[in-house]
Amino acid sequence: MPHRVVDFFRSPNDHIKASVQRRSSPNTSRRTSRERPTRNPSYASSVDETTAEDNVLNNTPAQTAAPAVKMPDSAKEKHPKDHKDHHRLSFPTLHLGGSKASKDHSYNQSASLDWKIESPPAVMHGDTENSTGALVSGQMLLCVKEPLDVQSFDARLEIHVIQKKPFNYHCHGCAHQKTEVKKWSFLTEPTALSKRTHQFPFSVLLDGHLPASTDNSVLSIQYDFTAEVKPKSGCAIKLYKKIDVKRSLPVPEIPHHSVRIFPPTNITASVHYDQVVHPMGANQFTIRFDGITKRNVEAKSVEYWKLKRLSWKLEENLTTVAPACEKHSPKDAETGQPAKKGAKRTELRTLAHADMHNGWKADYSPDGNIEMEVSYQCPPTAKAVCDMHSSDGTEVTHQLVVEMVVVQEYSPLNQPRHATPTGVARILRMHFGIVMTERAGLGVSWDNEAPPIYQDVPPSPPGYTNPISYDSMEGLVLENSTPNRGSQEVVGEMERGASPAYEARSP
Template identity: 65%
Template sequence: MPHRVASFFRSSNDSINNIKAQVQRRRSPNSRSPAGTPRPGSTRTVSYASSVDDEGEEQAPTQAGHAAPPVRMPETAKEKDGIHHHRLSFPGLHLGGHKSKDQAHQHPNASLDWKIESPPAVMYGDTENSTGALVSGQLQLAVREAPFEVESFEARLNIHVIRKRPYKDHCHDCANQVTELKSWKFLAEPTALTKRLHEFPFSTLLEGHLPASTDNSVVTVRYDFTAEVRPKTGPVLKLSKTINVKRALTVPEMPHHSVRIFPPTNITASVHYPNVIHPIGSNKLELRLEGIVKSNPDVKTVEYWKLKRLSWKIEEHLNTVSPACKKHCPKTETGESANKGLKRTEARTIGSGDLSSGWKSDYTPNGNVEMELEYQVNPGNKAVCDMKSNDGTEVTHQLVVEMVVAQEYAPINQPKHVTPTGVARILRMHFGTVVTERGGLGVSWDNEAPPIYQDVPPSPPSYLCEIPYEEVDGISDLE
């Protein structure tokens, strides 16, 4: 066996030429060597014949022990001209032939689909004041051949939470938590359906305390709608859809005002900014610095704090708790499972900027620095909207503004002769910011509904007339 391996490596450079030569010897009977007599200068090689040659040139032994002549396939026009194309066949490789998930749940006599009739599921307001979102639609079961006998027809709406960093790695139960919100039983008994389109309406109210749909690096929250039709014969019809639930908070008409003081200096920052922003769109921040000039009458000098650079960034903080499943949850002394989980946090920057100019400076005795800053979320970072759920998942944002100020001084009589002192400070400010979806033209579902008068009695009210009927003017004329 070692000498065969050695000969294979020695002949690896000209193996292709040997393959072509051996194929030509197969096709030309005049150049075929006697059995058991190798041609001079030839080496043992492995030939990969084409699939046509494998089928047509396979030699079967006869009774006399001689090989039967090979069966030649009809030559094409290119082979007649001396051009031969050899196709390599790989018996162990199979391409295609796999059914998709949609094809696996198809039925030859029926199909299942849905139609949403309600507007997009948007919860208006925070989790404490929101009335939720309505989701309504129809499940459409199209029967192509009657009678179509159905054993049961059910649907359910689940909230599915996927932990990207679960309590225990490679554990399906630790990474997935499914909670059923609503279920429907359209056909609880065996029923024979006719040949037409059957529609089954469904509706539900997603309560306002539920979290919005999200997909980030720590956790994924989605709403899965599944429907299942079990026919008497044939495969089960299944429908799986995802409902995208959003939350929109109202934007205040007036911007938020904040005042910050930076001791030991006398610098005071007055900031007007919107505390509710959107993932797409620009926002404006108004900044005013006061107390940047300080006079020293004893030494007849004036100190200035000059703004050299300003940078801003929007930070996103993700917090969640990955619970342990029943299998990996530790046991207490009484043998019961203790609710235990691991806290997962992650922070990233979804927007940033750096400015070295663009503000107005006034270095008079009551000097100040004013500027308007445009900032926004980078759409390429795919920001996650603020959310908070009962299981400990929370997404928050904050705007961070950093300013670099340098101290300089000058004589009172010669204010143009400014000399740097070499002292610099970094002024940092944090502002809580809420990132939310745009509400658009929609309003909450309870505001769209017509008014309901619950205090009206079943009969119309009675009207009492204090004036006697006979004394009313015009009665005699009417009679």
């Protein structure tokens, strides 16, 4: 019933309080019922039910209960507003959300702003020293729904570095650093725009030494594109976008070859591995161990180094310097200016690892060796970060760690199958630096796609190898002339500058 719901929201613990008072003092039941505030029900049935409920709670006999009194119609007419509000439930502290326009202060009904990128994805080909950068071009689309007077129209591209472990954890300036790359001023004077879609082209060349976009546990680097239109009246129109900039290094066709020697043993490891790998994809390396057999002529025995376990892991090393803002930087005693200060942040994590107890081929002859081929990859859940190196001290590197456990055994020369462990074991460990980079895809560097420029065109057309003299040209004209006319007449007309081929003459 409506009045029960209202009573629950107003005082949900009234019945509990009444029961506690009755237990503490049995003589207070009638007093509690008399002191209990009365309410004006809206229906007669609700009065009867409320009275019966009070009698049950107060242990009052049904005969002593007051008879139900029906509310006259005149009482309802005196307070029609209270009668309507009696069934209304209000939740002042509950907000179910509003419209998008009420939250977005940059919303403008007269116009909207968007962009269209016409260039391929921004990929820097090559390392920071040899890369020519990435070219980004597009158009700003200002859709005017009603005639609009614009004061200015500007846009900028910034490198936004977010330090997740800043110099001061409670300072916004230490956690965020912004560097402006390019700024555009499309409209610098007040301009009246008609009702249509206005296009404003823009382009920028990202230099090859700039860092690529990244997001890891230490810092985040992103390229923020912000555009703002300030109309003469109304709120400003803003556009915020991000440009994903990647770097791709060429993959060598031949795997890298590395040879390691482990003294005091005669074991030599020869490894072929891919020096450039990708975050998504399978990679492999081959390894071969030589010098695992040693013959002892005096003792008439042969010593073997047997491989018991091989494990590999892919590690990622993150290093950066969290700079301090002007507020937290110490001032120089001589100049009084804030000195540059920062805190070094490092993190080492393992992207993937595996242990192998079999899968290799072993030959324990006098010139024996052990060979195996291992496949490894980085799982997508690891969220590997590509290698990078920037001028502010940020560096991301990867390395492949291979570890082997070998055990020494010996056997007589006559019975090579009866091998006995000597109790000597060694751990052989190797580190290989690898480079993790993005895939180049179908794109190439922008300077290879560009057509030849004007400076590449030679200054004049090429010359003829066999120049034609005037005498040979005169003979050619004489041969092609009409037979009814003399050669002297034709030559005379050529000297005067006339054209005998198109001049009409009478026979």
